[in-house]
Amino acid sequence: MTDHHFWQTIIDNGYVLPEDHSLVDLTLELMSYLGAPDSALRDTFGYNILARWIIIYGYYTPEEMRAMIEWLSPRMIETLGDYDSDTVFLRSYCALILSLIAYRDNQIGFLSQAETRTLLDKARHYLVTERDLRAYIPEKGWANSCAHTAELLKFLARSGQLDSADLLRLMDTIADKLTTDTQYIFNHDEDERLAQVVMSVLRRDSLNMFELTAWVNRFKDWKQGQVKLNDDFNPSYHAIYQNIKNFLRSLYCQMQLAASIPIEAQDFEIELREILRIFSL
């Protein structure tokens, strides 16, 4: 096991791969840190160094990145269902590193359509199935599974390998996630990150207004499908309501603040605004 000093020296040297070391060996070691409850190993070293090597320095060949995907993808989902357990770190950070590879793919285009779709399906599965939604954990740092998965979906949404049917599935996954029964209220920017995924889809300009309207009406349907039995506070209803409300608001504000959005999305924005009425006092 290489020591903290070794990795800190790499950071201090601008994240450059040290001479006389094997990229492959160091990468395997860094990836082994992704599940560490120690945030220095997981985040400061594992994530930060891999991020530079993948995105900034572009050290990896397509074959090496395929091997990384092979390593990361199963680990993102194999302990799914665990709750309130340190296993969330590995799942969530696998999603995060996969998002960097998806980002890299948008730079250099090495994934086939089939490979991209496989990754999308796994990311969708992971988003809706992950139950451990804790964001920042005292003493241990970020878990942030929802935000990390959103990053992965965002970069996948920009991939030219995905067509409008893929993008619709992606959008539906987000609606599935937000309307799934939970008592967890996101309050670490997950709403903004998920809205960014939708913004990436909107910028593709490949979904038409009818598809977008049908999608956003799923949230209205959820609201109208809730039968209020009495005035008792229902933590599950409240959490879902709050998550949807924050998400739709983030989306609306991001659209308002965007420099430009496609025409179809402009019509969709009017629909979104109407739905926001029922999520406002």
Added chain:
Amino acid sequence: MDKAFWQAVVDADYALPTGYSVGQLTPELLGFLGSADVEVRDPFGYTILAQWMIRDGHYAPEDLRAMRDQLLLNLQAGLGENGTDRVFLRSFSMVILSLIVYRDNQIDFFRADEVRTLLEHTLRYFAEEKDLRGFVPNKGWAHSCAHTADMFKFLGRSLKTQTSDLERILDSITNKLTLLGDYVYIHSEDERLVSAVIEVLKRGVLSADVWMVWLERFALWKQITTFGDFSVNVHAPWLNCKNFLRSLYFRLTLTPDLPAPAESLGLKTLDIIKNFGL
């Protein structure tokens, strides 16, 4: 305490039970406001008092004044504590006080100086209340922030508050939201505070300049606050401000017939939200 007795009152649509006077029963109801029992504080204490005060008008001005005096004392009980059951008495005393002001807005019995004294107490309470829990599992609502927001709403609506009073309400909301701390409001406190702000706006007495300066404080807070490594004490006020500003923005743009500055305030709010985004 006889739950069956009080449940019968609820079941009888809050009719005063035969053989009893309001004066006999009210002290016990006021006592319920501090109960940690979810079946007592809210459905009996709050709801029955509210029905008797607002719907049925059972209380004379001198009754309401006596009630006010007791409730103001209650606000001090354990003020500054966090996580204890005493928050229930403080918070529910505040919400009943807000109803007394609501009642004054209906029937006009307070002198202006009495309303402004209530404002003073409310401002102090809001600044000093540290227990911000909304819904407490197994014990029900505490919701001190939302209850104080309700008070601000009715004070904002009262014609006995003046321009400077309204400015102080707005400032105290900003003070509360920008206070460093670890509590993220998740039970619609943002919306309740916005309701108070909208009432102040509807008064139509604050100039557009005052509103702009007030909004600018949020931008300024964001600008001067250091966001380094994640710190919950910075994250929480940041998110509280952001959620409040978003609720404000949507209310300003979705509410019909607001006074003139509403439109420019909406634009300004959106502009500030930009600084609070990702």
